[in-house]
Amino acid sequence: MDDRERFERGLKIRSEVMGPARIEASLGRASDFDREFQERFITALGWGEIWSRPGLSRQQRSLLNIGMLSALQRIPELKGHIRGAIRNGMTVTEIQEALIQVAGYCGMPAGITAFNAARETLEEMKKNGELKKAG
Structure with missing residues (x-):
């Protein structure tokens, strides 16, 4: 190629x-x-x-990126990948659980920052009609 x-x-x-x-x-x-x-x-x-490699689904890749970007506190990129995770079919609940896992392993400050970023992103998506249901 x-x-x-x-x-x-x-x-x-x-x-x-x-x-x-x-x-x-x-x-x-x-x-x-x-x-x-x-x-x-x-x-x-x-x-x-x-992202085109076999072996992981797009949802799995999104989940990994949410965890890594949360741990690294790369907030603009985290917000983009939260949006991407929803577009890839992840649920809000799955994102919440991923961020709880982040807080447990990376510390509460990382979890707080990631939850704030996710909340802002999901609220914006809901306002713009990009988020249909909260599950």
């Missing part, structure tokens, strides 16, 4: 998970300084190679 095909595959997966409008905005903000990083590393490598 060549670089262009890898990018196209990554763009498709990234758009399906994160939402096409968010990806268009993200790529649209790229400048000469970070365009290669956005296209080659995030989209082609991260999404075109890693």
